[in-house]
Structure formats: structure tokens, C-alpha cells
Amino acid sequence: MSRLLLSTCLSVSLLIPAIAEAADRPKQLVIISFDGAHDNALWLKSREMAAKNGAHFTYFLSCTFLMNEAAKKAYQAPHQKRGKSNVGFAQSDDEIRERLGNIWHAHLEGHDISSHACGHFDGRLWSEADWSAEYATFHATLENAWKSVGLQAPAGWQDLVDHGIKGFRAPYLSATAGADMIAAEKKAGFSYDASLVTKGPAMPVEEDGIIRFGLPLIPEGPSEKPIIGMDYNLFVRHSKGEEDTADSTEFEDRAYAAFKEAFDKQYAGARIPLQLGFHFVEMNGGAYWRALDRLVSDVCHRTDVACVSYSEAIPMIEARGKLERTSGL
Template sequence: MTRLAPGEKPPQFVLFSFDGVGVSPNWDMFLDAADATDSRFTALMTGLYFLTDDNAFHYQGPGHAPGKAAVAFGGTADEVREQIRYLNKTWLAGHEMGTHYVGHFCAGSGYSGAQWTTDDWNHELDQFFSLMTNWKPNNGLDDAPEELLFGPEVVKGGRTQCLEGRLDQLVPAWQAHGMTWDSSMPSPTTGVSWPYKVDGVWEFPIPNVYSPPLRKTQTALDYNFWYSFNEAKDDPSSAPRVRRIVSETYRFMYDEAKNGNRAPLVIANHFNDWNGNAFNPAAADFMRDVCGEPETICATYSDVIAWMELQDPDRLAAWQQLPPVAAGASR
């Protein structure tokens, strides 16, 4: 953490973040890759995974019945305890813990995040933190040896389900819960650009970039890559081709940013084994490839905020005004 002197370039920050973080061999893959490259990432926790299936009734999403959610709950008591062990392992390794909220209600699942009011988002965040804090009594596991080694105070940001939600409704809820950052909003422009503040909360948008292998602009989120490739149809035989598409797009984004505006690069991913686990190996390979390169730092959202707030405000404002990169074919 240093304040740059006039004329010095910012480091190329890369921010890996993972929605949901349910127990998976892919979690181990990224913990290993981060350890090997001295990297930090952000784990975005889904509140459902703090509840066993039998205790789902402890959650009630805005406009939905108790125990209802758009994705699965945490499974058995042993599976919830394993989730806690992985969260602790991630926290102790120095990574950031954020929220992916709870019910994952997206468009098509009834009353969804795109429609939610500030009261709804406050309710959802209240439930997230309650499920996180009370995971033992909620599941009848008061005698379990595991303890969650961190509390709600470490959660300073997150990503909404399916990138849904209106800023005018979200920002007051973030402020009420002490949030300092968000990475939910699609980029307001094509390309990779610097984060910006919305009423005191740092917004790290999901970039919409040019993808050389796809020959078109693309939201740089694993599911969106999948949808662009074959409308999210499961076809494991195409996994090698999809990995190449994702890898080449990530590398293009990185090269354009590092050689251009040096805007922090957001890499948004899930641990899901979609399309024959086409996406996680590409992201892990990218982590191993670039995180050890000169002038490159793979960090968390809170790390980058601390660094930005250390800089001269006028210089930071000038970086924020630089044109987006990776918006079209490389010249």
C-alpha cells in the first residue's frame, strides 16, 4: 500500500470473485492457485448454504413463502458443517468474504431482485446475516465442534443474484448494512474502466468487453459466456473449446488493461461444473498465468479500495476519466 508519485503507473489489479462458494473441488483448485501465486480473491457467500434442507423454513425471501428459494439449500448437517470448514479455510488463507445474498430469486422465479424495494433488500441482508450468525441453532448443531471464525462485520460488499437490482433501491440498503463496495451492476460502458462511487459505495461493474474468439462484445461472467456459446445447453464435449474462448478473452482483457488504462480487472465466476466444468479451469489457469507477472496484483475489492483511497484524489479522478479498454478488436 503506497501512494504513487507523479508519473508512476498504477499496478494492474485483478479481482477474482466467486458467486455462491458451495463446496466443490473447484474451491480447492482456486485456493491452491491463489496460494501458489500469492493472490487474494473474494468469496461471495450464499445464505442458503448456512441452512440444511430440513431447516429451510428459517429463510423467507421478499414476496415468497418460508423455505422457498430459487436454488438449493445447504443439504445435510454434515454438508453444512463442511461448508463452514471451507469458509474458515478461505478466511484463514487471507481472502475476502462477501455476500451473494440468499434466495437467488431472478427473473422468472416470481418476485425477483429486479423488482425489490429498499425494504426488500434490507430484509434479504438482515436474513443473510442472521443465517450466517445463527447457523448452529438454526440447524440444531449447537454441539458441533465447528465455529465460523469471522462475523458479519467482515462482509463489506457482494454481488446480487443474476446482477439484478436497481441502484436507487440497493444503495440505501448497502448503507444501512455498512457496505463499502458492490460488484453487481453491468458496466455502463463497453470495455474495462475504473470503479466509481455511488453515494459513498464503490461500484466495481461487471465488464462488457470485446471477445476476440467470439468476435463480439460479451459480458465477462462465466454463465454469460456459456449462454453466448450455446444458450447455456449442457454439452461437455465442447468444454475444451469453451475454455479456450474464456481464456483468450481474459487474456485480451488483461493485456488491454495493463497496456492501457490500468483499470482493475473484475473476473466474476462460479464454482459450478457447467458444461463439463468448462469455466473454472480457464479462470484458475488465468490466475496462475497473470498473478505472478510484473506490476500485477491479484487482490480483493477491499484491498483495491484501500489502495485507491490512499492515492491523490486528483490523480484517481484522472484515471477514472481514461477511456475504457478492451471495447473492440485490438489494434
């Protein structure tokens, strides 16, 4: 055998294990979600961002943004006065009509429409019955949303409301201590919950039939102090929760660096799904949405990365055999 042929064979033999190892590695999952899902301009912006990058997002909808004046007067959250909401209500029927169009088209585009309850109250002390009442209001609001503004619901809307809304995230990430919230979620037909916070990117766990996800703590800033991977938490750290457009570019760069570092660590390592959360508010002059746009534009086109919704992520995680089950006790 010639030296050239021997050298070629050795090179190929060394390359084959590396190729096999790469093929055996699971895709890096990136799960982007939005809480509130109200501002129609940001509905369009997020859908366009997803479309240009081949991504699917999860939208945790607060149902008061589908309530007109009549529904507002009738709404009463557990232990609250009638007509009260911490995030407000829709401002007009036209606004609701546009929002319904965005929700429906996002669903058709493959995004995950999920629940953020209604009036954005802290349910830490709520009972199972309290949660069930709020979930029932959410369902009824979506079921009647088109009719309430004089429109006929599109074919398939009822199926989405009855069977397609599979996930929930508690306002303020404030999950009830104990099993009350989980029990109510099961009765309401949810299959996953995304209300936890984890010390870093972590695989979800199944608790009494509900798959539980958590937003991770990720290193951020010059000191790399951990922070929840969510825009609001960055907003509070960067500017104490006060709008600061003058330093918007600096905040964007810091956020992007934190997101990218968290991604790179998993991409090069165990490939635990990276979850990041956002709101339909462009805080600090849109710094965090711009950082998000940079991240998804960078990573979602890669062949070994999948930017997916929670519902899409679940079977991919289950296929890896990485879903831990617990009784929740």
C-alpha cells in the same frame, strides 16, 4: 571523454526515464470473484488455485447453502413463499460443517467473504425494506450457522459476521433501479457493491457512500462481440446454456483468449482493474475454470500485477486518486 564512455552515459540517460515511468505506473489489478460459493470441492479447488499463484479471491456467498432443514422451513424471501430458494439449500448438516470450514479458512487465508443474499431472487423491484429483510436473514444465518449444526463457532467468527463482510453482489446482477438497494446496503454495513455491468473495464464509483464495481463487457470469439466477463454468459453464448463437454477445450481456449486480451489491453494501457466473475459450477466440462487457472497462473506472479479481492483493491484504487464520487441522483 572516450567514445565508449560517452556511449555508455547516453544509454544510461535514455534508460532512466523508462525505468522511472515503469516505477510510476500502478500495478495492474485483477479481481476474481465467485457467486454462490457452495460446492465444497470447488471451495478447495479455488483456494488451492489462489495459494499457488499468490492470489486473493472474493466469494459472494448465498446463505441458503448454510441452511439445514429447519432453517429452510423458516426462510421466506421478500414476496416469495416460505421455504423457497432459486438455488436450493444445503443437503445435510455434514455438508454445512465442511462448507463453514472452507469459508473460515478462506477468510484466514486473506480472501474476501461477501454476500450474494440468500435465495437468489431477482430484486429489481424490491424496496429498501425488502433488501434490508434479506440482508438481515443473511446476517442471522451466518451468525447462527455453526450452532445450527452442533458446532462451536471459532474465535473471530462473530467479528467476521458483524464487521468483515463488506461487499454485496445482487443475484442476476439485477440491481434495483433507484437508491433502495444502496440505502439498504449502507444500513447493513456494506462498503462496496459489485452488481453493475460496464461497457469495458472501468474504475469504480462511490455512490452515496457505497463503492460500486461493475463486471466489464469484453471482446470474445472470432467476431470479438462484447460479452459480460463471467462464466455463465460464456456458457450461454458457447452452448446456449446446455452442457457440451465434447467442445470443452475449444470453449476453454476461447475464454482464455478473451480473458487474456482484456488483461493485455489494460496491462499495456491505463491499467484499469480487470474484474472477472465465476460460479461454483464447472460449466461445459470445467472450460471456464481451466481458463481462469491459466490466466492467474500466467499473470498473478508478475511483480507489477496484483490479484486481489475487492476489499484489497479499494485502498489501492483510492491511493491512485481514481475513485469518482456521485450522489447517485
